Amino acid sequence: MVDEIRDVAEQWEVRATELPFQGKVTGVRTDEVLMPDGSYARRDYQTHPGSVAVLALDERQRVLLVRQYRHPVRQRLWELPAGLLDVPGENPLHAAQRELYEEAHCKAETWRVLVDFYTSPGGTDEALRLFLATDLAEAAGERYEAQGEELQIQTARVPLTQLVELILAGxxxxxxxxxxxxxxxxxLAGAGTAALRPADAPWPARPFS
Known part of the structure; x- marks a missing residue:
């Protein structure tokens, strides 16, 4: 019987490791990992610096969305403003604030941690911190000068209840x-957003100062 339901850090023995590919931001690592039966299994996975994302909720309970083309799946997806932790030592909150400005020209007065998760733990070590941002306003100054695929970013504000329906409808x-x-x-159905963790809550998966 399990005494406590929580994830715990653990490190299985790695006999050998190599990095057959390293791109500008991410790479591919191959580890030979000791299994419980004494055999070794090869595990290939993407190495990743980590990410942040922002669920920006306005006073009308609408969520700010951005729409981008994602080449691997050949679709234009509605998403939350998000970005890589590709600046060494950057605080995740500061990165999230930057992404909200760059992708939506928006700022927020109140920030909390909504949820932390691994995006696909069987295939990548990417960890993502998702912030809840409220008390929204238009950012000051000029808009961020987009490049590449970001030139075609669209934005929308969609009621939270409608988003839930669209997600469950596939x-x-x-x-x-x-x-x-x-x-x-x-x-919102439980203890409310005031019970969420503060924006500077510890993040063991991607520690920051």
Missing amino acids: ELHNPTLITGTLALHAA
Whole structure:
């Protein structure tokens, strides 16, 4: 019988490791990992610096969305503003605030941690911190100068209840959007957003100073 339901850190023995590919931000690592039966199994996975995302909720209970083309799945997906932790030593909250400005020209007065998760723990070590941002306003100054695929970003504000319906109907597929929407829906049905963790809560998966 399990005494406590929580994830715990653990490190199985690695006999050998190599990095057959390293891109600008992410790479692929191959480890030979000792299994409980004494054999070794090869595990290939993407190495990743981590990510942040923002569920920005306005006073009308609408969620701010961005729409982008995602080449691996050949679709334009509705998503939450998000980005990589690709600046060494950057605080996750500061990164999230930057992404909200760059992708939606928006700022928020109140920030909390909505949920932390691994995006696909069987295939990548990417950890993502998802913030809830409220008390929204338009950002000051000029808009961020987009480049590449970001030139075609669209934005929309969609009621939270409608998002839940669209997710359950199979119309939306971005995992961060799905996780954030359902987490916020659960929080509002429970103890409320005031019970969420503060924006500077510890994040063991990606420690920061």
